[in-house]
Amino acid sequence: MKAVLMYGAGDVRVEEVPDPSLQEPTDALVRVLRSCICGSDLWPYRSMPRSEQAQRMGHEFLGVIEDVGSDVSGLKVGDVVVAPFVWADNTCDFCSEGLQTSCRHGGMWARDGVDGGQGEAVRVPQAQGTLVKLPVGEDSDLLPSLLTLSDVLCTGHHCAVKAGAGPRTTVTVIGDGAVGLSAVLAAKRLGAERIVLMGRHKDRTDLGREFGATDVVVERGAEGIERVRELTGGDGTHTVLECVGLKEAIETAFGVVRDGGVVSRVGAPQYPDVPMDFGVFMRNVTLTGGVAPARAYIDELLPDVLDGKIQPGRVFDQTVTLDEVPGGYRAMAERRALKVMVQS
Amino acid sequence: MKAVLMYGAGDVRVEEVPDPSLQEPTDALVRVLRSCICGSDLWPYRSMPRSEQAQRMGHEFLGVIEDVGSDVSGLKVGDVVVAPFVWADNTCDFCSEGLQTSCRHGGMWARDGVDGGQGEAVRVPQAQGTLVKLPVGEDSDLLPSLLTLSDVLCTGHHCAVKAGAGPRTTVTVIGDGAVGLSAVLAAKRLGAERIVLMGRHKDRTDLGREFGATDVVVERGAEGIERVRELTGGDGTHTVLECVGLKEAIETAFGVVRDGGVVSRVGAPQYPDVPMDFGVFMRNVTLTGGVAPARAYIDELLPDVLDGKIQPGRVFDQTVTLDEVPGGYRAMAERRALKVMVQS
Numbered sequence: 001m002k003a004v005l006m007y008g009a010g011d012v013r014v015e016e017v018p019d020p021s022l023q024e025p026t027d028a029l030v031r032v033l034r035s036c037i038c039g040s041d042l043w044p045y046r047s048m049p050r051s052e053q054a055q056r057m058g059h060e061f062l063g064v065i066e067d068v069g070s071d072v073s074g075l076k077v078g079d080v081v082v083a084p085f086v087w088a089d090n091t092c093d094f095c096s097e098g099l100q101t102s103c104r105h106g107g108m109w110a111r112d113g114v115d116g117g118q119g120e121a122v123r124v125p126q127a128q129g130t131l132v133k134l135p136v137g138e139d140s141d142l143l144p145s146l147l148t149l150s151d152v153l154c155t156g157h158h159c160a161v162k163a164g165a166g167p168r169t170t171v172t173v174i175g176d177g178a179v180g181l182s183a184v185l186a187a188k189r190l191g192a193e194r195i196v197l198m199g200r201h202k203d204r205t206d207l208g209r210e211f212g213a214t215d216v217v218v219e220r221g222a223e224g225i226e227r228v229r230e231l232t233g234g235d236g237t238h239t240v241l242e243c244v245g246l247k248e249a250i251e252t253a254f255g256v257v258r259d260g261g262v263v264s265r266v267g268a269p270q271y272p273d274v275p276m277d278f279g280v281f282m283r284n285v286t287l288t289g290g291v292a293p294a295r296a297y298i299d300e301l302l303p304d305v306l307d308g309k310i311q312p313g314r315v316f317d318q319t320v321t322l323d324e325v326p327g328g329y330r331a332m333a334e335r336r337a338l339k340v341m342v343q344s
Numbered sequence: 345m346k347a348v349l350m351y352g353a354g355d356v357r358v359e360e361v362p363d364p365s366l367q368e369p370t371d372a373l374v375r376v377l378r379s380c381i382c383g384s385d386l387w388p389y390r391s392m393p394r395s396e397q398a399q400r401m402g403h404e405f406l407g408v409i410e411d412v413g414s415d416v417s418g419l420k421v422g423d424v425v426v427a428p429f430v431w432a433d434n435t436c437d438f439c440s441e442g443l444q445t446s447c448r449h450g451g452m453w454a455r456d457g458v459d460g461g462q463g464e465a466v467r468v469p470q471a472q473g474t475l476v477k478l479p480v481g482e483d484s485d486l487l488p489s490l491l492t493l494s495d496v497l498c499t500g501h502h503c504a505v506k507a508g509a510g511p512r513t514t515v516t517v518i519g520d521g522a523v524g525l526s527a528v529l530a531a532k533r534l535g536a537e538r539i540v541l542m543g544r545h546k547d548r549t550d551l552g553r554e555f556g557a558t559d560v561v562v563e564r565g566a567e568g569i570e571r572v573r574e575l576t577g578g579d580g581t582h583t584v585l586e587c588v589g590l591k592e593a594i595e596t597a598f599g600v601v602r603d604g605g606v607v608s609r610v611g612a613p614q615y616p617d618v619p620m621d622f623g624v625f626m627r628n629v630t631l632t633g634g635v636a637p638a639r640a641y642i643d644e645l646l647p648d649v650l651d652g653k654i655q656p657g658r659v660f661d662q663t664v665t666l667d668e669v670p671g672g673y674r675a676m677a678e679r680r681a682l683k684v685m686v687q688s
Contacts, residue, residue, distance in 0.1 A: 284634030
């Protein structure tokens with residue numbers, strides 16, 4: 001089959017790889033209908049050392065079950081399913097607590113002999129725990145929004161939930177990428193009435209407004225902090241959803257959070273330390289968040305996607321075929337695309 | 345009156361200062377019965393640059409009201425009262441949320457013209473919001489335990505509460521100082537059944553065991569982390585109460601916390617950055633805590649102190665007169681005393 005391989009920064013290719021097949025009785029085989037390129041795929045796209053040992057790519061996909069192992073129940077050939085961006089047994093103690101990203105028998109896509117989502121098919125380990133059946137057909141118009149359950153919608157939701165965003169909280173969202181916009185959507189869905197979106201790409205912040213942002217701050221750094229403080233009577237917001245992962249973003253987060261408030265981060269941190277010094281201590285600011293256990297949230301979010309109450313699929317502004325994926329990476333890296341969907 | 349002044353590292357003196365008197369109608373005047381020396385007083389005791397401009401000291405005290413301003417109700421001359429270690433109006437929005445340390449009209453003892461607790465008397469700003477009446481006489485045997493409501497008991501409690509310590513959580517407490525031991529007491533009081541105390545002063549960890557610690561780990565650094573992990577099946581504990589404030593302690597905290605767990609810190613941080621890198625992010629570890637809004641907790645903790653259910657005053661292992669305070673600082677700095685009470 002064909003799959004996406006990264007050989008180093010800027011070098012993404014679509015090549016033939018071995019066809020996947022069941023290896024364990026807990027596996028399922030999924031033919032991919034839709035996958036996508038993640039903001040986090042851009043980190044290696046910018047920095048991965050060149051290597052003959054190419055890296056399989058992709059951790060967001062939905063598709064059709066083509067085969068199931070003997071230990072998998074509740075799923076059958078022909079089912080349309082979505083996969084969260086980390087696979088997990090969904091039964092261990094961590095999974096039971098809603099932390100499937102720390103599953104004792106789970107792991108990541110596209111490594112250790114497991115396929116990536118950017119390809120024609122995927123062998124899914126721990127299929128019963130990992131996959132969620134979707135009550136739609138292969139040609140559903142909802143596929144783009146359902147695909148966001150794999151990562152960005154759940155990641156934005158995780159960020160908002162961990163922050164405690166709700167009816168009585170004000171929210172700042174840092175970053176107007178697909179995760180930032182999903183965080184706006186999630187905060188709005190959880191009842192937040194005041195949502196300040198920090199971003200400077202007008203097409204994206206316009207979508208952010210449609211998703212629920214009440215204010216947009218285009219300034220960055222000290223100026224951006226000052227602007228958010230002005231909007232909140234000098235105090236900052238109760239919660240800050242940090243959806244970027246750069247040092248400047250987390251610094252901004254501590255600048256715009258209200259005393260006693262919560263900074264929640266889901267942008268994969270590209271920094272080793274967090275500036276939580278004596279001043280932050282005196283203000284009782286909490287830092288939470290982390291990699292989102294998407295599986296924990298799919299059951300809750302799915303109904304709102306199915307009935308069109310939320311339309312998170314709007315973050316996809318470009319669709320490519322599998323062969324066109326290298327161009328999709330370029331488009332996202334050059335910010336010509338917000339988020340690229342791959343139609344297999 | 346006499347009060348304690350610090351002129352620089354290692355230079356603490358008891359000298360005459362102006363007698364305090366009411367300045368605002370919201371003030372009260374309190375004659376100090378008991379005060380104490382805080383672990384945080386040792387930071388300037390070790391590092392304060394020498395200065396002619398001496399610094400008043402002390403932020404923990406209880407005493408008897410000698411005068412009240414015209415705008416103060418609910419308090420009268422003769423009442424025995426305890427003061428939390430930050431004064432506050434207890435009515436602003438932050439106070440209403442239980443964050444009196446960020447009060448819009450509050451402040452710190454021993455600075456900006458406000459007396460310190462280590463002295464014969466204190467003018468208390470925002471007295472009605474700050475002071476809590478104690479139903480005991482001046483000669484009560486409970487005074488030491490009641491004095492801990494000023495800071496250490498509430499600080500340990502804040503640490504445990506913010507961490508979410510309770511019946512279903514395992515707890516590591518880092519530090520066997522007065523705050524660490526108070527955190528053990530607080531975690532036990534909140535229902536935690538497994539409490540691992542990290543500390544290496546046997547007399548202190550022995551008291552920790554009496555307060556509720558189920559395990560004591562004397563090792564530090566990587567060895568200490570390994571030991572806590574061994575005790576918890578390799579996972580670490582759900583909550584970690586960091587009661588030291590040094591870089592090594594916060595690093596240890598991230599080493600012993602379970603995935604999805606919470607590090608709560610109340611040791612005033614002597615470091616600018618926290619090591620919350622990509623690995624911590626992938627484990628969904630939260631960092632919370634900060635300076636404790638003691639006032640928010642006194643009403644809840646007071647009954648347990650009054651009926652002897654908890655005896656937090658046992659952290660005081662030395663009592664000095666006001667004139668002997670310089671020796672008290674030395675004893676604490678040299679670890680000959682756990683916590684020194686001052687009897688005026």
